[in-house]
Amino acid sequence: MVEIRTFDGDWQHLSDFCQTHWLRRYQGKVPVVLWTPDMLEWELADLPATRNYLVAAYDGARLVGFIGARPMKLHFRGEVIDGSWGSYFTVDSEYEKQPVALQLNLELRRRHRERGAKLSMGFVYQGFKESRGQDFWLRQPKLVKPVRQLGFWARPLDFKAVADFSFHKLDAIASRLGGVVLGKPWPPRANSNIRAFTAADAAPCAALLDAKSRQCDLGYVWDAALAARQLQFKDVSRTFVAEQDGRVAGLINYFPLEIVGKRSIVAGVIDFMAVDELPGSQAVDLVRTALADM
Numbered sequence: 563m564v565e566i567r568t569f570d571g572d573w574q575h576l577s578d579f580c581q582t583h584w585l586r587r588y589q590g591k592v593p594v595v596l597w598t599p600d601m602l603e604w605e606l607a608d609l610p611a612t613r614n615y616l617v618a619a620y621d622g623a624r625l626v627g628f629i630g631a632r633p634m635k636l637h638f639r640g641e642v643i644d645g646s647w648g649s650y651f652t653v654d655s656e657y658e659k660q661p662v663a664l665q666l667n668l669e670l671r672r673r674h675r676e677r678g679a680k681l682s683m684g685f686v687y688q689g690f691k692e693s694r695g696q697d698f699w700l701r702q703p704k705l706v707k708p709v710r711q712l713g714f715w716a717r718p719l720d721f722k723a724v725a726d727f728s729f730h731k732l733d734a735i736a737s738r739l740g741g742v743v744l745g746k747p748w749p750p751r752a753n754s755n756i757r758a759f760t761a762a763d764a765a766p767c768a769a770l771l772d773a774k775s776r777q778c779d780l781g782y783v784w785d786a787a788l789a790a791r792q793l794q795f796k797d798v799s800r801t802f803v804a805e806q807d808g809r810v811a812g813l814i815n816y817f818p819l820e821i822v823g824k825r826s827i828v829a830g831v832i833d834f835m836a837v838d839e840l841p842g843s844q845a846v847d848l849v850r851t852a853l854a855d856m
Contacts, residue, residue: 759801830856
């Protein structure tokens, strides 16, 4: 009998569970992200109360399902509210005929209501018909509201690897041609006043990110503790700052992510960037610094 309760394992256990079942379901059909133990800890374990939003399904001692969220203070249309950011929804394929996914979702919603949280946000990946997430979430129109579609840009650094990774022939051809036309990214200028993030940069970086967040309908509430956690955690997160007149005036943050397509590649995902106070040439150098580090 399946029991829904708080996840009580460690990050290695959760990583193994997610990787096993995502690869089993999607390998060769959809790009699969390999979530490492450190990444899961970075995303989900920054507050003692976070375990309240780690909901798991167990058949005896066997983990058969998981949905995780992280409590966050959020700017929402000029207000500060309690909410969460969630992801990593995984169900053992042997249990998909049972209502495990529904039970996990209902329990996570109940815990949000119990704690007065007003919303939980996440992402639905669209573009591959095999993806199960879009079917699950978008069939709940009274509860799940798509806010907007998001696109992304990509700058191949190893064009052959990206071509070999791609599922679509046109993407592979474009990547190989891009290698001829684009080549390697330009390096930053030597005198661009850009350096690696240090712990002392947490407060000024938080101020930059919170100012940007307040301009949005929905965004994180940043303080020095959150910035220190998000911008420099083990080998997961890497950040560079740009200085103007001896103060931190811009930043760029990225994390490496292994993805399995037709082959495995490591992508550098730019997570946060603040360049509004920088001249254009220094903003470009900040991006080039991150690309060079990748």
